[in-house]
Amino acid sequence: MTAPHGKTFQTPSLIGCEITGIGAFAPETILTNDDLSQLVDTSDEWIQTRTGIKQRHVVSGDQTVAELAIKAAQDALACSGIPGDEIDLVIAASSTPDAIYPGTSCQVQHAIGATHAAGFDMALACTGFMSAMITARQFIQTGAARNAMVVASDIHSRFVDWSDRSTCILFGDAAGAAVLSASDKDSFLSYEMRLDGSKGHELRMGTYLSNCPLVTQRTPAQEVVYLKMNGKEVFKFAVGVVPHSIERALEKAGLKPGDIDHYVLHQANKRIMDAMAERLDVDADRMVMNLDRYGNTSAASIPLALKEASQEGRILPGQKLVLCGFGAGLAWTTAIIDWSVVDQRSASAKQIQKQTAECLEAH
Numbered sequence: 405m406t407a408p409h410g411k412t413f414q415t416p417s418l419i420g421c422e423i424t425g426i427g428a429f430a431p432e433t434i435l436t437n438d439d440l441s442q443l444v445d446t447s448d449e450w451i452q453t454r455t456g457i458k459q460r461h462v463v464s465g466d467q468t469v470a471e472l473a474i475k476a477a478q479d480a481l482a483c484s485g486i487p488g489d490e491i492d493l494v495i496a497a498s499s500t501p502d503a504i505y506p507g508t509s510c511q512v513q514h515a516i517g518a519t520h521a522a523g524f525d526m527a528l529a530c531t532g533f534m535s536a537m538i539t540a541r542q543f544i545q546t547g548a549a550r551n552a553m554v555v556a557s558d559i560h561s562r563f564v565d566w567s568d569r570s571t572c573i574l575f576g577d578a579a580g581a582a583v584l585s586a587s588d589k590d591s592f593l594s595y596e597m598r599l600d601g602s603k604g605h606e607l608r609m610g611t612y613l614s615n616c617p618l619v620t621q622r623t624p625a626q627e628v629v630y631l632k633m634n635g636k637e638v639f640k641f642a643v644g645v646v647p648h649s650i651e652r653a654l655e656k657a658g659l660k661p662g663d664i665d666h667y668v669l670h671q672a673n674k675r676i677m678d679a680m681a682e683r684l685d686v687d688a689d690r691m692v693m694n695l696d697r698y699g700n701t702s703a704a705s706i707p708l709a710l711k712e713a714s715q716e717g718r719i720l721p722g723q724k725l726v727l728c729g730f731g732a733g734l735a736w737t738t739a740i741i742d743w744s745v746v747d748q749r750s751a752s753a754k755q756i757q758k759q760t761a762e763c764l765e766a767h
């Protein structure tokens with residue numbers, strides 16, 4: 405490898421990074437399409453036909469992003485069988501945090517007892533979990549961390565305009581998490597991580613509001629805080645850019661679309677996933693979908709779908725997966741995964757461990 409100043413250096417050998425645990429949590433309260441039709445001029449028929457969504461989970465009472473994140477992280481830890489104090493990196497992806505600081509990562513670190521961990525927050529909307537996972541992998545590959553907790557939690561019900569029928573019907577609240585560990589194996593066969601800020605205005609949430617006395621231009625908070633989306637443009641971006649990203653990542657891994665057992669894509673719209681299946685020429689049943697029950701849960705959508713599909717026995721160790729997050733930024737991250745998670749709480753995991761121990765003893 406040649407550095408920019410002309411010196412050559414040896415590429416260091418990197419440590420393998422395995423996904424060892426997956427977890428998720430969705431709040432109990434369910435909002436159906438019929439419930440929404442009491443709020444805005446919409447119908448169950450329109451929402452199902454245009455998006456594939458039937459219902460979504462939303463927070464109630466005093467539930468917070470950190471609380472959802474902690475529950476998902478605890479689930480992923482239990483799945484991995486790794487104690488909290490062996491986690492040395494926590495990355496939290498959220499674009500709807502409870503506060504600008506302290507970060508969600510700090511609250512998760514404290515709650516799971518990761519007493520020696522480093523960490524930080526990442527705000528990359530629906531791409532957040534994927535980008536956080538690829539970042540955590542770099543820490544593991546270089547030996548900077550042995551075990552990492554990647555957690556994604558979003559509460560969009562706080563930030564949608566409940567009078568805007570084009571956006572309020574789309575989103576749900578949830579959290580998802582994964583544990584990544586140093587290993588002889590590497591779960592990541594390839595990845596692509598990209599941004600296109602030129603289209604950032606198509607999907608934005610937040611404020612230009614300033615309390616600085618020197619700033620003269622002030623915008624009414626209501627106008628800017630709520631999520632605003634040009635749905636058609638974001639749809640075009642998703643079906644245009646994302647399949648190319650998947651094709652490039654597959655090529656890097658030396659695989660073809662047909663070699664992939666399951667596609668776990670950001671759960672934004674069933675029509676987007678159907679279009680991707682068609683474009684990649686794979687059966688629609690290879691697309692893992694749970695947005696009918698959860699809606700678009702932003703950063704949480706991929707780990708939530710992974711957790712459910714693996715719990716149902718649909719995604720199995722040894723299978724190859726395409727994971728792809730995309731959305732505001734605009735941003736997208738694709739990874740080709742050799743799935744390896746065996747839930748340490750399950751009877752079969754204990755059986756596999758017992759057989760391995762007996763086998764090792766016999767030799």
Ligand code: UT7
Nearest residue numbers: 446447450454530569570573635636638639642672673731
């Ligand atoms: O998570 C980040 C990534 N996000 C995405 O990937 C989202 C991508 N975009 C989409 O999924 C779709 O664009 C939407 C689901 C948001 C919208 O679907 P669409 O087929 O693009 O609908 P549209 O915005 O073109 O609206 C069509 C019609 C309009 O009426 P007119 O102007 O044709 O009379 C809308 O006013 O549907 C109307 N409409 C609704 N009608 C009933 C929009 N929302 C609703 C609604 N109920 N909830």
